[in-house]
Amino acid sequence: MTLRAAAVLLGILLWAAPSRAEPLVIRLGYPGIGIDNRQFAGGSIVATAHSTHAVEQEFANEPDIKVEWTFFRGAGPALNESLAAGHLDFAAGLGDLPAIVGRANGLKTKWLLTDTVRVTIYLAVRPDSGIKRIEDLAGHKLSQFKGTNLQLAADRVLAAHGLSEKNARFVNLDFANAIAALSSGDVDGSFGSVELFSLQKRGVVSIVYGTKGDDPTFGRNSAVYVTEAFEQAHPDIVQRVVNAFVRAARYTADEKNRDAVFELWSKTGIPADSYREDFANETLANRLDPLIDEYVVARYKDQAQRVRDYGLLRKDVDVDGWADRRYLDKALADQHLEHFWSTYDAAGKKLTSGEVEATGTVTH
């Protein structure tokens, strides 16, 4: 009897086996590249997860599951196209604007966890230009790369400081040409992020303003998304991927690992010192926060509205129905991290303090 049962079982297994032996490839996409074509990212949870192979390690014991990262030179737009074509399962670290634009245009994704919040943007000017504060830009020329989330973030900052089309001229240039134009004196100011610091070190630019310390709703955000198709087909895999990201988040938000994290990110080609300056007077956890709390939801709603007002979108975006917190909540619970991160309200004021603050205070 048992022999027959065993034979039947074996038969079933053998019959079912071929379909399970086909390797599943988990395809993750990151919108951007490091310097020098390096396939690395920096400054975010996703960056840490990728560099420490967190996702690969989660599936290390499964020969049928492979993990594949693609770094998109065309950033957000190229990643969206890949999502539309069905070539990607996860969009890791996608910025707010391209994510909103993608959703408005019918891309079906679920917001799993946040990648970065409150990312500072800086204003760079020529060292000898005499511009010391952002308000000094009045009457000058500014470069912007239209249609990027940097431009939207910068416009908010400028508006808040009294600058607009009426008292400053805007020129559309991409980042590389913007710096060249800044150097040659054709524009007087340009916005950017961490990559500006090594330029400042070389004396090419001076950074005269940063959103850090200004209105807490300034700054950029990014998140991790999964396609609805993949999520419906493989919820267990999605959970494990989220687990891996949360583990990486725990590591990267811990102040004790501060220097190690900067060193890790320098694989992009941006020096660790630049990241150090970027995070000056700021805890890692302030930016590297996977929670989908009131603050970040409000930011995305705000951005979606702004994008409509700008005329960049003709349709509305439903931000509320976008997030699927189940996976994140389970990962946090399993890893005992429910109270690790602080939470903030829509205006950026702290609601609850997280355990992460015990890992260290702000250092320089």
Next chain:
Amino acid sequence: MKRFSPLLVPLGALAIWEAVSRLSRVSHELLPPPEKVAFRLWDGFAHGGMTGDLAASLLRELSGFVIGATGGVALGLLLGLSRPANRLLGPLFLGYRQVALFAWVPLLSMWFGGGEQGKVAFIALAAMAPAAVNTWRGTSTLPHSYIELSRVLMFRPLDYVRFVALPGALPAILTGLRSSLIAAWLATVGAELFLDVAPGLGGRMNEGRETFQMDLVLASVVLLGLLGLTFSRLAVAAEKSLLKRRAA
């Protein structure tokens, strides 16, 4: 002395560049002196993996060129020799020619992916147009007497193409191929800019642009120019030997 006259202009330019660098107040960040660029080139090969970039770009370019140029010449022959093809496809091709390649990137990356295949496809598209246009021109302006003669001699169409049309249009085809080679080289850099990240000279140049390392940009540019020039010279030499046989 004659042999070296091609070097006069570049050397002159180099001298002016050096002078501007030394004498004007232009920042060295924006316009690095020649020595810095030369050093960067050397450094790139010695430590920076530039050989790998070079090889990758070359491979892409040659693959794309071969595919695109072959397709282009074939298309050009069709358009030049076949009245119906000319009428049906001519206007479409001319319209297509006017559209920037950039517009095809989303479709290309959809069909071929953003990796090597997509890049080669992009380069092939770029190489196709000049080859097609020149071949079309060359075959459509063949003297009427050729056609009449071949009719008298009762050539089959294929023989006509092989023995009359191709040799007659050869100079135009070869010009087309030379333009095609240049287009392929330029498109290689474009492909490396618009599609996924991978080793390549174009990617190097972009890295220089984005980190504002003008010495790297100029070093890549010099390398791109020299390589392209070498190819073109080789092509001219090949062309000369081919034409010698034709005249004979």
Next chain:
Amino acid sequence: MKIRQAGSRVVAGIAVPLLLLGAWSLTAREGWLPDQILPAPGVVMATLKEFIASGELQDATLISLERVAKGFAVGAVAGLIFGAAIGLSPRLNRLFGPTFLGLAQVPLLAWMPVMILLVGIDEALKVILIGIATFIPVVLNVAQGFRDVPPALREVGAVLLFDPWSMLMQIVLPAAVPSVFTGLREGLANAWQTVIAVELFASSEGLGYLMSWGRQLFQLDLVLAVVVVLAVIGFALNWGLARIEGRLGRWQLRPA
């Protein structure tokens, strides 16, 4: 008879594009390609109408056309002169040819920082870059045209004891006309492509800017709408050049 001939030509010309349009419609309807990548023709048409209604398309077209006109003029004239020079004089060819060829292989993007330094970021930058893009194919084709005059024609000139000037005006120039026009047409196509590229990186207006805007905002219907406009205008310009060439062709020489 002529009208029928012309009519049948037009029909033949639009047959294949119509076929493609049909295939496009079908693809969109069946959903073979996601509609973010290939929007349906109807959507593209609607976007076109929208942008024409708002006037944005006309403005963008005029701006791009103006840039192309200026850049093409500059590049074509310079190219004709330079191409003729190196085509006619082996010495000049030896002096300048290699340098020209080397510089021709330098991509537009590499020129930008240098040009920004020299001429700033305004119109001059775009016109010069378009000029460079026009210059290269014009020179290549014109030089070849002047260099490769069929030996039979040269013999005719020799037999008729032409002096160098008559040789040039009566034999070489007319024989070079096809190549000159190929060069001009290639130059025009290049100019159009370049204005798009330049507007991608360094401008806030124009058709290229609209296209880049469309891609940035994942509105590929806008990208395709611009593509349609580009194809139509480019085709029209090309046709115009061809007509001019046809007129000049009456004086063209061909070996019998």
